[in-house]
Amino acid sequence: MTRAFADLHLRVNPKDQQATQKLITKAARLGYRQISIPFTSKHSEEELAKLKEACSSLGLDFVSRADFNPRTENDLTHFLRKFRRKFEVICITCDSKEVARQAAKDRRVDLLNFQSLDYHKRFFDRAEAELASCSLAALEVDVKPLLILEGPPRVRLLTSLRREIATAQEFKVPVVVSSGVSEERLMRLPRDMASLAFLFGLDEAQALDAVSRGPAAIVARNREKLSSRFVAPGISVIKEGKPS
Amino acid sequence: MKRVKRRYLALQLECEEVPSEREFVDAVWAAVTKLYGEVGASLTGYALIGFDVERKVAVLRVSLAALNMARASLAAITSVGGKEASVHVLAVSGTLKALYSGASKF
Numbered sequence: 001m002t003r004a005f006a007d008l009h010l011r012v013n014p015k016d017q018q019a020t021q022k023l024i025t026k027a028a029r030l031g032y033r034q035i036s037i038p039f040t041s042k043h044s045e046e047e048l049a050k051l052k053e054a055c056s057s058l059g060l061d062f063v064s065r066a067d068f069n070p071r072t073e074n075d076l077t078h079f080l081r082k083f084r085r086k087f088e089v090i091c092i093t094c095d096s097k098e099v100a101r102q103a104a105k106d107r108r109v110d111l112l113n114f115q116s117l118d119y120h121k122r123f124f125d126r127a128e129a130e131l132a133s134c135s136l137a138a139l140e141v142d143v144k145p146l147l148i149l150e151g152p153p154r155v156r157l158l159t160s161l162r163r164e165i166a167t168a169q170e171f172k173v174p175v176v177v178s179s180g181v182s183e184e185r186l187m188r189l190p191r192d193m194a195s196l197a198f199l200f201g202l203d204e205a206q207a208l209d210a211v212s213r214g215p216a217a218i219v220a221r222n223r224e225k226l227s228s229r230f231v232a233p234g235i236s237v238i239k240e241g242k243p244s
Numbered sequence: 245m246k247r248v249k250r251r252y253l254a255l256q257l258e259c260e261e262v263p264s265e266r267e268f269v270d271a272v273w274a275a276v277t278k279l280y281g282e283v284g285a286s287l288t289g290y291a292l293i294g295f296d297v298e299r300k301v302a303v304l305r306v307s308l309a310a311l312n313m314a315r316a317s318l319a320a321i322t323s324v325g326g327k328e329a330s331v332h333v334l335a336v337s338g339t340l341k342a343l344y345s346g347a348s349k350f
Contacts, residue, residue, distance in 0.1 A: 030332075147322055150278065185258075188319050189332045195315035199279070204312065 003208060005190035006034035006215040008063060008089060008111075009142060009178030014039065014047045021054060022184050028058040030189050034219060035060055036089060038067035063219050065089040067113075073102040080108045088222045091140060097123050104131035110218050111140040111176060114164070117149075117157055124164040129171035138218060139168045141210075142180025143188070143196045161200035175202065176218070177210040249308040251336050252293065252343045255318065257300040259329035265295045267325030268302060276317035288314045293340065301334070303343065311336070 007027060012020050014037055027035045035055065039048065048064055055062035066087040070076040076092065076099055084090060091111035094100035100123035103109045112132060114122045124139060132139070141164075145157055168175050177197050181187055188196070190211050197207035224230055229237040257268065269292050276285045289307040296302070306314040321331045337343035 147320060185328050185330055186322070188330065192315065192319035192333055195312065195333075196319050198312045198316045 003190075003212040004033035004216060005031060005212050006036075006063075006219070007032050007179050007187075007190075007193070007211070008034070008036040008065060008176065008215050008219075009091075009140065009180045010035055010037050011144075011180055011182040012037055014043055014051055019182075020051065023182075023187070024051075024054055024058060024060065026184050026187050028060050030187060032190060033061060034063055034216065036063040036065040038065050038091065039087065040066065040068075063088050065091060067091045067093060069093040069095060070099050070103075071096070073098055075099075076102050076106070080106060084108045085226065088219055088226065094123055095121065100124075100128055101131060104128050104137055105135055106137075107135045109135070109137045110222065112137050113140045113142070115142070117145065117153055119156060119160055122160050122164065124167060126167055126171070129167045129173050132168075132173045133171040136221075138174040138176045138214060139164065140176045140178055141165075141197070141200070142178055143193055144180040144186060146196055146199065147181075147186055158199055165201045169206075174214050174217070175206070175210045176214045177202075177207065178215075248289070249338075250289070250305050251308050251311050251338060252340050253304045253306060253314070253318070253333055254335040254337075254343055255302045255304060256332045256334050257302060257324065257329060258332065259300070259324060259327055261327055262297050262300060263325040263327065263329070265292065265297075268292070268295060271321055271324040271329070272304070272318065272331075275321045276313065279317045279320060280313055284310075284313060288317075290314070303340070 010023050012023050014020055052062045064087045066083050068079045070079060089110050091113050092103040092109050093113045093115055094103055103112055114124055116122055141161060149157060165175060177193060179187060179193060194207035194211050197210055202210060231237060272290060276288055288310040291305040293303040293305050315333055318331045318333060323329055335343060335346055
């Protein structure tokens, strides 16, 4: 069976239509099936609908995603209460330990992203992985820093990533590899993006899963939950009867 | 002596200006040396088999044992000859014959 590849993190401002269209077209040309562009509360539903239409005209499945960088646990819960039912994927960028722990605990969070290059600000340790494994949250790794950094910063990042991936595998936390790029020139073929995952310790099958089955499973699970027929995991409405 | 198994990679170069063959080879070696060091680079056994300037397609030979290293370093290329560029691996094959027979795909 052929793999359907996904890039859930194209970092472009949806308001910049030209740049967005360029990235979408290139993603289609490179062979991605599912793509996602992060939205914030400032973006309208109209923009989201336009993007979906533009993607479907190119044969792409657009996944609605919201990214949030909360300062406190309360910020996080407030955001989740407000946006969880509106977006198919929720990603939390963790800049503090309390937020990271709360995000890993919360079943409404799909992706945990640690963007800091500073070793001390990356909180994906064993405790975090244990919480994430119970709540189905996945660890998202962007390959962009690996492309733009050179020398000691890249070495330090690779060291952190290798440790985080080993921890994730130990606790069976799914890993999702995304591009995290905002420029066309940094986009890579799905298999090339997977090959960059060799650098931080994924083998070939795991790397390919991280750009195909991993993200697809998250999207499928959330689409089922967001559908009007969903009751509880494993239970959905098949047919509605008329009241007698 | 055990025969060294090799793989042939068809590469698509994406850039505005076409670099020379020398610049391309230098970029490939620079990328693998930066990522894996000189010892790692020596394991890849890179050899340029062909470079089609018009179509911006190159064929590269690598050692099978270092295929993953080679792919990762090719994906990490962001400039060739000082100009922004990216390299995509279009196909991997065990023989040149099989690689060229599938050439119509790219």
